[in-house]
Amino acid sequence: MGFARYIPIAFLVAGLVLVQQVTQHTGTTFYLTQLTMAAYYALVITGLCLLMGYAGQISLGHAGFFAIGGYIPAALTTYNLEPLREKWLVQTLDAAGLLTAGQDLYGQQVLHVHPWPSCILALLLTAGLAFVIGMPVLKLKGHYLAMATLGFGTIVYRVFLAMPLFGEADGISAVPPFPLLPGVTVSGDFAARTENYYIAFGLLIVGLLFLINLVHSRIGRAFRAIHGSEEAANAMGINTPRLKLQAFVISAVFAALAGVFLTHYNGGIGPSEASVMKSIRYVAIVAVGGMASLWGVFFMGILLNFMSLRGMFGTYDDAVFGVILILIMLFAPNGLLRLHLWQRMRRWRGVDKPKSRTE
Amino acid sequence: MQFCLCHGGLVFFMTPELFLQYLFAGVTYGLIYAIVAIGFNIIYNTTGIINFAQGEFVMLGGMTAISLHHYLPLPLAIAAAVAITMVIGALIEMVFIRWLHNPSILRMIIITIGLSILIREGALHIWGEGVRALPYFNGNEITSIVVLGVGVSPQVFWVLGVCGLMVAALYLFFKFVPLGLVMRACAANRVAATLCGVSTKNMVTFSFVLSAGIGAMAGCVVSPITYSQYDGGTNLAIKGFTVAILGGLGNSMAAVAAGLLLGIIEAFSISVVPLAFQDAIAIGILLIILFIRPHGLFGNRSAAMLKEF
Numbered sequence: 001m002g003f004a005r006y007i008p009i010a011f012l013v014a015g016l017v018l019v020q021q022v023t024q025h026t027g028t029t030f031y032l033t034q035l036t037m038a039a040y041y042a043l044v045i046t047g048l049c050l051l052m053g054y055a056g057q058i059s060l061g062h063a064g065f066f067a068i069g070g071y072i073p074a075a076l077t078t079y080n081l082e083p084l085r086e087k088w089l090v091q092t093l094d095a096a097g098l099l100t101a102g103q104d105l106y107g108q109q110v111l112h113v114h115p116w117p118s119c120i121l122a123l124l125l126t127a128g129l130a131f132v133i134g135m136p137v138l139k140l141k142g143h144y145l146a147m148a149t150l151g152f153g154t155i156v157y158r159v160f161l162a163m164p165l166f167g168e169a170d171g172i173s174a175v176p177p178f179p180l181l182p183g184v185t186v187s188g189d190f191a192a193r194t195e196n197y198y199i200a201f202g203l204l205i206v207g208l209l210f211l212i213n214l215v216h217s218r219i220g221r222a223f224r225a226i227h228g229s230e231e232a233a234n235a236m237g238i239n240t241p242r243l244k245l246q247a248f249v250i251s252a253v254f255a256a257l258a259g260v261f262l263t264h265y266n267g268g269i270g271p272s273e274a275s276v277m278k279s280i281r282y283v284a285i286v287a288v289g290g291m292a293s294l295w296g297v298f299f300m301g302i303l304l305n306f307m308s309l310r311g312m313f314g315t316y317d318d319a320v321f322g323v324i325l326i327l328i329m330l331f332a333p334n335g336l337l338r339l340h341l342w343q344r345m346r347r348w349r350g351v352d353k354p355k356s357r358t359e
Numbered sequence: 360m361q362f363c364l365c366h367g368g369l370v371f372f373m374t375p376e377l378f379l380q381y382l383f384a385g386v387t388y389g390l391i392y393a394i395v396a397i398g399f400n401i402i403y404n405t406t407g408i409i410n411f412a413q414g415e416f417v418m419l420g421g422m423t424a425i426s427l428h429h430y431l432p433l434p435l436a437i438a439a440a441v442a443i444t445m446v447i448g449a450l451i452e453m454v455f456i457r458w459l460h461n462p463s464i465l466r467m468i469i470i471t472i473g474l475s476i477l478i479r480e481g482a483l484h485i486w487g488e489g490v491r492a493l494p495y496f497n498g499n500e501i502t503s504i505v506v507l508g509v510g511v512s513p514q515v516f517w518v519l520g521v522c523g524l525m526v527a528a529l530y531l532f533f534k535f536v537p538l539g540l541v542m543r544a545c546a547a548n549r550v551a552a553t554l555c556g557v558s559t560k561n562m563v564t565f566s567f568v569l570s571a572g573i574g575a576m577a578g579c580v581v582s583p584i585t586y587s588q589y590d591g592g593t594n595l596a597i598k599g600f601t602v603a604i605l606g607g608l609g610n611s612m613a614a615v616a617a618g619l620l621l622g623i624i625e626a627f628s629i630s631v632v633p634l635a636f637q638d639a640i641a642i643g644i645l646l647i648i649l650f651i652r653p654h655g656l657f658g659n660r661s662a663a664m665l666k667e668f
Binding site for chain 1: 408409411455459462463464465466468469470472473474475476477479480481484593597600601604633635636638639642643645646649650653
């Protein structure tokens with residue numbers, strides 16, 4: 001234990017720098033764009049890994065949280081408050097320095113909310129919503145939980161699709177860059193490509209460190225106890241409803257954070273980000289990564305999203321994830337890395353008797 | 360019509376004609392939801408799993424019938440489409456589910472979700488994104504039969520008749536036909552049924568065939584009204600599940616009542632909220648029911664433990 005668990009992080013950082021250098025010297029920096037986007041999606045997926053793999057609760061609605069994280073800053077930072085300048089709320093916000101004034105393409109005065117307050121608002125709202133939704137939903141088990149979260153995701157999708165404020169089917173475009181710190185900006189500019197690559201992976205590594213520490217703590221062990229058997233965990237004095245809710249809120253905030261950053265990076269967001277297919281894709285990748293394996297899920301998250309974003313699956317994009325889900329669940333329900341091929345071979349040859357599985 | 364009136368949310372000031380129109384629409388949709396819910400229940404009762412691909416059977420039935428109708432007369436096309444969907448249901452069970460040893464619920468959920476994606480993507484590649492429809496069984500879009508002073512499309516009566524017949528036939532099947540009795544025995548107690556010489560595995564396959572069949576049939580009769588599209592299944596699955604939960608999971612006759620209830624609520628909700636939010640209402644009901652009465656409106660907690668058709 002101890003520092004041993006951080007060693008992979010060092011290798012990861014070295015690998016990331018290597019990739020960046022290689023793309024720079026071979027003139028293929030365009031790969032960095034998809035890697036950056038894949039990193040943000042991987043952030044959602046590692047967060048979901050905490051909920052699914054460790055706490056053992058399925059969520060088919062995480063694209064909903066991602067979309068809330070993306071849509072709220074997108075709407076706030078593009079909605080023109082200039083005509084409402086006389087209203088007291090706008091004046092208070094302006095006095096508090098939360099607004100930015102500027103000019104649009106035609107030289108008209110525009111007034112928007114600054115990305116920072118909108119980001120914080122999005123995260124707080126997501127955490128609050130996850131808390132309110134999670135309290136009743138997480139009492140459910142099995143099919144009920146799956147359907148309830150699927151229902152939540154569908155409602156979020158319908159709401160974004162139906163409301164003119166969120167651009168209906170077109171989504172929101174022309175979202176401004178996000179000035180994180182002076183000189184560090186999340187934007188899709190070609191010039192800022194390398195910078196954003198490091199921002200994305202920096203954020204991802206911070207999230208990963210948080211999760212690694214969490215799952216190795218007392219709370220993490222409690223999560224695994226819940227996954228094993230909720231009744232037994234209860235009997236051992238673990239406050240299971242509270243812990244499940246914590247995992248749900250944390251993973252929702254991870255999804256929203258990824259939504260905020262990716263929306264500023266892409267300069268826009270559309271309703272497809274909230275669709276059920278996206279939620280299912282996240283679940284599929286967590287399953288491929290091995291459910292309760294942060295590193296497995298992390299690498300699969302980067303790899304599969306990168307391949308999908310590069311268009312390697314062609315028109316079969318969604319179908320590929322369906323096939324992955326089925327194959328993994330049929331043949332390796334504990335993830336590819338735990339397939340134990342050698343044992344399986346022996347089992348097939350009839351040397352070992354199969355262990356009965358009662359998950 | 361008095362459409363402006365009802366858009367103010369004033370259901371009480373609705374004219375009787377409009378009220379009846381909404382009622383017919385609600386009953387039509389409600390019966391389709393009930394059929395999907397019964398499909399869920401049949402599989403749930405024999406296997407204890409929820410088949411998330413249930414809505415896809417409805418879509419497959421409608422789409423296959425539309426394609427076959429280019430070559431075959433309508434009744435034959437529908438019969439063939441139902442048969443093909445039943446074969447697909449059987450194949451799904453035999454290839455993906457039959458040989459799993461004691462799978463966990465999470466695993467089964469994910470597998471059936473994966474199957475629903477595969478079927479949907481397959482349909483997208485075969486039929487494209489376009490919206491299709493079977494022709495009206497009698498007359499056309501503007502034919503209407505006057506009932507109690509309102510014009511109703513004859514297709515609505517086809518839906519009512521076919522779905523009503525299916526529900527009645529299923530009731531009799533599970534009550535009197537030996538095969539139906541054996542399936543109920545499996546649902547009540549798998550081990551005991553096995554000891555009595557029943558092949559529970561075959562019964563599971565048969566439950567997939569049966570629910571694929573009724574889903575496809577529903578998909579055919581409703582296609583002229585609601586149209587068929589490759590991604591129509593997900594929505595139906597969520598609504599059907601809502602209905603199954605409302606009636607109490609596993610209880611098919613209660614599902615019919617719950618289906619009618621949801622269909623009618625949905626139809627009248629159009630007068631209060633914009634159409635775009637109509638689906639959100641069904642899902643909102645699902646969430647509320649899950650939170651306060653997960654054993655359904657008609658069931659009770661202890662009865663929910665026993666599985667019965």
